[in-house]
Amino acid sequence: MAFELEALIRPNILRLKPYSSARAEFSGKAEVFLDANENPFPKPLALNRYPDPLQKQLKKEIAGIKKVRPEQIFLGNGSDEAIDLLFRIFCEPRVDNVLTMPPTYGMYQVSADIADVEVRKVSLIPELFQPDVDAVLERADARSKLLFVCSPNNPTGNTMEVEKVASLLRAFSGMVVVDEAYIDFSDQPSWLDRLEGFPNLVVLQTFSKAWGLAGMRLGMAFAAPSVIDWFNRVKAPYNLNALTQSKALEYIQDVEGSREQGSTILAERGRLWKQLEALPFIEKLYPSSANFILVKLPEAEKIYRYLMEAGVIVRNRSQVELCENTLRITIGSRSENERLMALLSAWGVKPAAEKV
Ligand SMILES: *Cc1c(COP(=O)(O)O)cnc(C)c1O
Secondary structure, eight states: OOOOGGGTSOHHHHHOOOOOOHHHHOOSOOSOOOSSOOOOSOOGGGTTSOOOTTOHHHHHHHHHHHTSOGGGEEEESSHHHHHHHHHHHHOOTTTOEEEEOSSOOTHHHHHHHHHTOEEEEOOOOTTTOOOOHHHHHHHOOTTEEEEEEESSOTTTOOOOOHHHHHHHHHHOSSEEEEEOTTGGGOSSOOGGGGGGGOTTEEEEEESSSTTOOGGGOOEEEEOOHHHHHHHHHHSOTTOSOHHHHHHHHHHTTOHHHHHHHHHHHHHHHHHHHHHHHTOTTOOEEEOOSSSEEEEEOTTHHHHHHHHHHTTOOOEEOTTSTTOTTEEEEEOOOHHHHHHHHHHHHHHHTSOGGGOO
């Protein structure tokens, strides 16, 4: 069965005549710009001018680092913008549906709810947190447009088995979105390597985690150029501001620096793992390919509040299905992790009557 992208796109989007910005229509060299009603008086960083709508320079740099072509890249205001656009491009409200595999990242559901699109949930296999491929394919139908695969998965921390994801890519008739927000903490290869082989693959990555730039709000989607074309048609014309573009160009020069921070975080993850393992009241630690560890422990709720009162905030995932009595702990700096461990050790020797 040949893959036909246009068959998946919403009819109104197929018909859309995109907004054509002044900057997008012009690509040569000019000296006088009287086309965009800008203020002619220079501001630092040329902020009196509209930014490049397609972020060509930044995409060129990212393409070099990621070993893809610039036409395979969409850049947005966080990966969240890419997720939102996927719904707007592919999902007809109240008609189409998407599939998620909980426990997973909460934004897929939120974006679906905002777009008024049905979410079909097929739980990961308990404890292993791997996709139940047959169950996913069974729930999918002709109106299933997106399947979200988060790998490494948030909040469980594991990567999804390559063969399972490949089976989903081959058999699912919609787009398979592999969210790799944590890929730089993993020793598994990125699905970017397989982009050419799967026309229905969209890979999401972000500058928010390993790059240490969550405040910048810069996310990436990678896909076939034909898919990226639709992103470009539907996105706001100037979706990335000039400050983000220029700062990103600056930070991206320091690939080594962010790799080093990544290794430090991985070393801290190893240390924290050993220390958590030694606490007698910890029930289970889930192996992590990300910058956090999911921890199963009795009285997670109480420990969560105890830590909070002491000024240390972790993520309580106890209400999430298949994650009863768990906390998700982000790997911090050495001193932050030590503060956490001191509190957890003190909890271990607290008399039961004081554990409220
Ligand atoms: C943190 C995270 C993101 C990043 O979102 P941004 O909008 O790029 O900050 C994406 N997906 C998952 C699973 C995450 O945990």
